[in-house]
Amino acid sequence: MEQFFFSNWTSIARTLVIGMAAYAGLIVLLRLSGKRTLTKMNAFDLIVTVALGSTLATVLLNKSVPLADGLTAFALLIFLQYALTWLSVRSKTVSKLIKSEPTLLVYQGAFLSAALKAERVTEAEILAGLREQGVASLADAAAVVLETGGDLSILKNTSDGPQSVLQDVPLKQK
Template structure:
């Protein structure tokens, strides 16, 4: 029993190389699948993620079911992901290549032709994102773009934006000025 737990049944270098190769493959697959795959996982996306992990499991572990072999695979996966994340943070060209660039989907309240089709987004998903970000509908949007990480950033038209603390303070100052003027007018004979 102890033998099966701690003795790695394939060479450690092979285990590390298998893990890196599968990581790279999945990275490429998600890059090809596009930003929409990260925008929000629906039921179908979740099924794919669960099945994908099962499909590549044997490619990562090979003929090794040992605890130590699994630990080596897990450590390799986390280390490679950490290295790639740090690389992307330092190198904008690598980030553009591996992550892509933002895609504008709404400009001046109108859908950008072909953008939703290119990203495989449904209008209802876009409308929901606008409502979540305090807009009523697409006509309220100055610009919306889907970021490489799958987040939809919506910029509402100036008239549709919520008031900021600065806006409220400015109104308070103006009201104070009006009150002083009214008080002064009330004191005059």
Template sequence: MLWVVGLVRINGLRSLSKMTNFDFIMTVAMGSLVAGAAQATKWSTVAQVAAAMAGLFLFQHVVARLRKNSDAFETAIQNEPILLMKNGEICEKALEITRVARSDLIAKLREANVLDFAKVQAVVLETTGDVSVLHGDDLDPVLIQNIRDKTGD
């Protein structure tokens, strides 16, 4: 565990975040490696796991740099978020494309304390699988930039 803490300190706060689908996969892989190290009976196995962890962190660091510096790379590895709801209207086509059940969307609206569909400006299925519910009186257009909008189809 100290090795993981050290790697996180070196690599930075985003190491085990869930900001992108790649970060999520990294977090799951690290959990698997920690479990493997905990069950290891030989020091050589622990060393292999430690090297794999360091390799994952290095790979994550390289990918993050490439994403930051290359729009083409970003587009190639990152899914686009998609609007599930816009201006109080559910986008049935987006639900179908993303395989999100209407009941799951309604549950997310309840979690976000939505009391009135008309106040929902947008619901976004993020690249990580999280659902963002934007509700209130006004929506800054910047918040929905670079999001696939299937409400017009």
């Protein structure tokens, strides 16, 4: 039963040393790769983030995985993330493969029912988002957009209208 709670001090020392070194290595690699590596997450970014966390846990707790192997895995994941985002900025085809497009959920004060169903968003969630932004009425919403990261963008009615910022959002009617 003693092994269940404590094996030996060497194991704890290894976890501390490898943990600090792996964490420092991960920080350095993330800083070298730039701000885009862990930005607001789309599905692809989430996968990379989870993979980095899993790799860190494996390096920390699995004595058969050397620190150098863990750092190599970090570097590989970050390089792949960097390469794919680099390609997505330069190729619309690659960008469409890895990123979703924003979806219009409310337009000119009216719910777009088909879009709400397709994106699995309820009218109550939209109304809550409107309240959070201080919009008192659905009629005061020029548009509500479900962004690629899952956030709702609320555009209030103005004299100029919402068209300028909606140029990349496909308009799909009810």
